[in-house]
Amino acid sequence: MEKISVSVILFAIILFGCSPIVPSPSSLPENTVTPAPTFTPEPTQTVMPTSIPFLNANKFDFVTLNAITPIDSTIYVGSTDYWVVGDQGFISRSLNGGGYPIYVDSPAGRSNLYDVDFVSPQDGWIVGGGDMILHWNGEEWDISKPSTDESGWPYSYSLYNVAFSEEKDGWAAGCVGSEGGQQILIYHWDGTAWSQVSLPEELLFWVCIHDIAAISPTDVWLVGTAWDAGKEHGAALHWDGNTWESFSESDSFVIHSISVLSSENIWAVTRYGIIWNWNGIEWSEKAKLDFTGLENAPVIFARESDDIFVAGNKIFHWDGSTWMEISPNIDIPDDMNIVDIVEGGISEGGNPFIYMLDSSGFIYSFSKESFR
Numbered sequence: 402m403e404k405i406s407v408s409v410i411l412f413a414i415i416l417f418g419c420s421p422i423v424p425s426p427s428s429l430p431e432n433t434v435t436p437a438p439t440f441t442p443e444p445t446q447t448v449m450p451t452s453i454p455f456l457n458a459n460k461f462d463f464v465t466l467n468a469i470t471p472i473d474s475t476i477y478v479g480s481t482d483y484w485v486v487g488d489q490g491f492i493s494r495s496l497n498g499g500g501y502p503i504y505v506d507s508p509a510g511r512s513n514l515y516d517v518d519f520v521s522p523q524d525g526w527i528v529g530g531g532d533m534i535l536h537w538n539g540e541e542w543d544i545s546k547p548s549t550d551e552s553g554w555p556y557s558y559s560l561y562n563v564a565f566s567e568e569k570d571g572w573a574a575g576c577v578g579s580e581g582g583q584q585i586l587i588y589h590w591d592g593t594a595w596s597q598v599s600l601p602e603e604l605l606f607w608v609c610i611h612d613i614a615a616i617s618p619t620d621v622w623l624v625g626t627a628w629d630a631g632k633e634h635g636a637a638l639h640w641d642g643n644t645w646e647s648f649s650e651s652d653s654f655v656i657h658s659i660s661v662l663s664s665e666n667i668w669a670v671t672r673y674g675i676i677w678n679w680n681g682i683e684w685s686e687k688a689k690l691d692f693t694g695l696e697n698a699p700v701i702f703a704r705e706s707d708d709i710f711v712a713g714n715k716i717f718h719w720d721g722s723t724w725m726e727i728s729p730n731i732d733i734p735d736d737m738n739i740v741d742i743v744e745g746g747i748s749e750g751g752n753p754f755i756y757m758l759d760s761s762g763f764i765y766s767f768s769k770e771s772f773r
Contacts, residue, residue, distance in 0.1 A: 458731050458767040477517045477525075478745025478756060486514040486527055492542065508544050509533055515561045515575075520568050528560035528573045532586060534595060546588070546595045558586065564615035568592060574623055576609035583609040587623070600638075604647055608636045611657045611698070618642060620664050624656035635671070637684065648684060657698030662706060670701040670711050676724075688724055690717050702742035704753070712739035712757055727772070737761045 477484040483495040490509035507514075514529035523539030531548030549558045560575040569592030576583040585608045587598040608627040615621050619642030627636040635655040637648040654671035661667050665681030674692040677684050692699055692713045699713030707721025716728035716739065737759045744753040748768035757765045 457771040458765045475514075475516050475741045475758070477519060478743050482522060483745070484517055484519075484525070486517045486529075488513045490514060490529075492527070505542060507535075508542055509535060512548060515559070516563050518563045518565055518571075520565050520571075524568060526563050526565065526571065526573075526590075528563040528575070530557070530559050532558040532560045532573075532575065532577075532588075534560065534563070534573055534588070560586065560588070561609075561611060562613045564613040565590070566615040566617045566621070570615065570618040572613050572615050572621060572623075574610035574613055574625075576625075578609070583607055583626075583628075585610060585625075600645055604638065604645055606636075610636075612659045614659045614661045614667065616661055616664055622659060622661075622667065624659050624669060626655045626657075655698075658700040660701045660703040660709075662703050666706065668701055668703045668709055670699050672698040674699055674711075674713070676701075676711065690724060691715070691726075700739060700742055702744070702755070704744065710742055710755065710757075712742060714738050716757070731765055737763075739765075 475486060477486075485491070485493045489511050490507040491514065492505040492507045492509075494503045494505050496503065509527075509529060512530040512533055514527050514535075516529075517525065517527045519525040519537070523537075525537030526545070527535040527537075527542070529535075532546070533544065533548040534546035535542045536545040557578040558575075559578070560573045562575070563571065563573045565571040569590070571590030573588045573590075573595070575586050577586050578584075585600065585606075587600070587610070588595045589598050606627055606629060608625055610623045610625040612624050613622065619640075621640040623636075623638040623640075625636050627634050633655065637656060639646045639648065654673065654675050654677070656669045656671055656677065659667060659669045665679075667679035669677040669679070669684075670690075671677065674690040676687040676690065678687050690699075690711060692715060699711050701709065701711045703709045707719070709719040711717045711719075711724075712728075714737070715726055716731065717724050718727045739757045740760050741758040743756050745756065746754045748754055748770055750768065750770045752769040754766055754768050759765070
């Protein structure tokens with residue numbers, strides 16, 4: 402990644418505003434209600450900080466600048482360009498890491514946009530409501546896969562995540578919702594077209610995918626929430642290039658965010674703040690962080706084995722030995738949560754910048770020099 406000065410990056414952010422196929426809608430149950438989940442996880446080890454370091458973070462508000470409520474927004478920081486996508490079809494770009502942001506024409510209309518990923522500066526992808534998929538060809542965004550539902554009722558189609566391991570291997574996933582539950586929805590890009598993915602019959606349970614990790618064409622993880630007889634549980638599905646496998650370790654905890662260091666070192670966080678790690682053989686619990694009162698699930702971002710961030714209504718950092726809360730000096734409103742974490746650019750001290758976006762549209766940026 403090219404080195405970009407602190408001032409340029411902050412200027413950009415400020416201006417940006419910073420084997421059956423899934424059944425058709427007619428096969429989904431109607432007029433049934435899935436009972437509220439009653440599952441409570443068993444206690445696990447809680448790692449609490451012995452001291453809390455000061456974190457000096459810059460805070461920017463792009464709600465006011467963009468007049469958009471970006472509850473579902475996400476950020477992408479590339480080597481030269483910066484992108485923000487969000488509700489109501491919002492897409493914005495800052496060229497060459499600085500300058501006035503361009504509010505890009507969006508073919509998504511008023512559909513909410515949930516995730517963005519780029520293979521290269523000339524090859525980008527956005528997914529959102531209506532299971533719509535947009536493609537960036539280096540000059541403009543086009544609809545690659547049209548929306549399935551125009552009205553959104555009584556069934557809702559949503560793709561919440563998109564991830565590419567390479568140019569000809571991409572995944573988009575979410576769910577089809579009805580009053581009876583949520584059915585898994587997965588598409589695969591083979592370099593030419595998107596096709597709906599067939600799963601083995603035993604894996605066609607009610608599930609909604611929350612995150613994707615596309616490591617290679619033969620190593621892909623999908624994690625989310627599943628329901629069985631009204632009971633909520635977790636889901637972790639793995640694709641090895643030939644077959645799908647479901648991991649029972651995930652049943653106890655709904656995984657909402659996943660971050661990959663390698664095929665043998667994957668980190669995940671559950672709705673309850675429980676930290677999980679995949680060692681290449683099995684998933685195991687590592688810690689439980691205190692996200693008391695958190696309504697939405699936390700997100701995780703792993704840079705190195707000794708440099709991991711987990712954030713929700715609080716921010717925690719793993720330094721290889723201890724989980725420490727680093728958020729007391731950051732003004733995160735009580736009713737807001739961090740919804741996305743990315744890195745981009747290099748600080749004057751040689752460390753990458755970390756960007757966190759909260760559900761009200763504030764961006765917090767800092768590097769390791771911010772810790773003291």
